[in-house]
Amino acid sequence: MPEPARSLRLGIAGPVGVGKSSLVATICRALAGELQIGVITNDIYTDEDARFLRSAGVLAPERIRAVETGACPHTAIRDDVTANLLAVEDLERDFDPLDLVLIESGGDNLTATFSPALIDAQLFVLDVAGGGDVARKGGPGIGRADLLVVNKTDLAPYVGVDVEQMVADALAAREGRAVVALSRTDEASIAQLKSWVLGMLEAHRAGTHTPQDPGPMAPHFHADEDGAGYIHTHDHDHEHTH
Ligand SMILES: Nc1nc2c(ncn2[C@@H]2O[C@H](COP(=O)(O)OP(=O)(O)OP(=O)(O)O)[C@@H](O)[C@H]2O)c(=O)[nH]1
Numbered sequence: 001m002p003e004p005a006r007s008l009r010l011g012i013a014g015p016v017g018v019g020k021s022s023l024v025a026t027i028c029r030a031l032a033g034e035l036q037i038g039v040i041t042n043d044i045y046t047d048e049d050a051r052f053l054r055s056a057g058v059l060a061p062e063r064i065r066a067v068e069t070g071a072c073p074h075t076a077i078r079d080d081v082t083a084n085l086l087a088v089e090d091l092e093r094d095f096d097p098l099d100l101v102l103i104e105s106g107g108d109n110l111t112a113t114f115s116p117a118l119i120d121a122q123l124f125v126l127d128v129a130g131g132g133d134v135a136r137k138g139g140p141g142i143g144r145a146d147l148l149v150v151n152k153t154d155l156a157p158y159v160g161v162d163v164e165q166m167v168a169d170a171l172a173a174r175e176g177r178a179v180v181a182l183s184r185t186d187e188a189s190i191a192q193l194k195s196w197v198l199g200m201l202e203a204h205r206a207g208t209h210t211p212q213d214p215g216p217m218a219p220h221f222h223a224d225e226d227g228a229g230y231i232h233t234h235d236h237d238h239e240h241t242h
């Protein structure tokens with residue numbers, strides 16, 4: 001079967017500090033020997049995540065590019081993906097042929113997921129330090145991202161979280177979709193993550209994977225400058241400002 005020219009575009013979303021950049025570094029470390037990889041990071045005000053990844057030495061520094069969103073991260077991965085899409089296409093052109101492009105969202109909240117206009121598949125990341133209950137609470141990323149990662153399992157004993165229970169809750173919330181319990185210090189868990197990425201790449205190339213939209217954000221409140229505010233939703237396709 002002919003391989004499509006385009007890379008697998010893999011999004012990584014999840015709340016602030018759950019270990020998204022570290023996970024990108026882990027994937028690069030595990031796969032840079034066998035795949036051609038590029039990385040796009042999204043930060044609100046800085047290019048700090050791109051600098052962290054360059055200094056980790058897991059990829060040639062020029063293969064790691066930053067998009068400064070200047071706004072809520074979900075705006076740039078869901079509502080108007082233009083800046084990210086241009087960055088991905090530039091990378092793909094400059095390093096043709098790439099196998100895999102990893103796009104890290106800025107840390108947002110439980111409702112932020114990638115639009116399938118930007119990515120082919122997405123990971124949603126939680127960490128045990130955020131609390132064992134979070135997986136049960138659900139939301140579009142937890143429920144319907146292609147893979148849910150329960151990260152930093154090495155910290156579980158220190159924060160009193162039962163990882164097995166958290167994974168069981170996640171599996172129940174996900175109706176059987178994949179969950180990986182991960183720690184950057186646990187090689188077996190890294191092997192599981194690697195094999196999931198390779199499986200997704202194979203499905204992408206074979207044309208058997210259909211990108212899914214995990215769903216719109218829930219209606220939410222925005223404050224106005226005068227102290228009042230308004231509730232709005234994202235359950236429409238057109239662009240808007242925020
Ligand atoms: N113990 C432990 N710490 C981890 C692990 N992965 C990441 N961390 C730490 O968690 C903190 C946050 O990691 P990052 O990778 O920067 O998290 P992030 O989700 O990219 O953060 P933002 O981009 O700011 O939302 C750092 O101090 C990491 O060293 C892990 O597997 N175990």
Ligand SMILES: [Mg+2]
Binds near residue numbers: 021022104
């Ligand atoms: Mg980060």
